[in-house]
Amino acid sequence: MSTNTTEYQVTGMSCGHCEAAIRTEVFEIPGVTDIDVSAATGRLAVTATQPVEDAAVVAAVDEAGYTAVRS
Numbered sequence: 616m617s618t619n620t621t622e623y624q625v626t627g628m629s630c631g632h633c634e635a636a637i638r639t640e641v642f643e644i645p646g647v648t649d650i651d652v653s654a655a656t657g658r659l660a661v662t663a664t665q666p667v668e669d670a671a672v673v674a675a676v677d678e679a680g681y682t683a684v685r686s
């Protein structure tokens with residue numbers, strides 16, 4: 616099974632709670648199997664079984680209260 620990983624830069628995160636909020640929202644996107652997110656660097660990597668729309672990730676991060684930009 617092939618996977619697709621896309622990376623984003625997130626602004627506004629400050630702690631583990633922020634990371635958890637983003638994980639919760641992004642995991643709701645169909646096909647997402649792994650999320651690597653760091654409040655320290657702002658990096659968000661989303662791995663999925665199928666290509667994920669950037670807009671879906673941006674919307675999920677927005678739902679959590681932060682802003683993501685494809686990097």
Ligand SMILES: [Cu+2]
Binds near residue numbers: 628632633
């Ligand atoms: Cu926080």
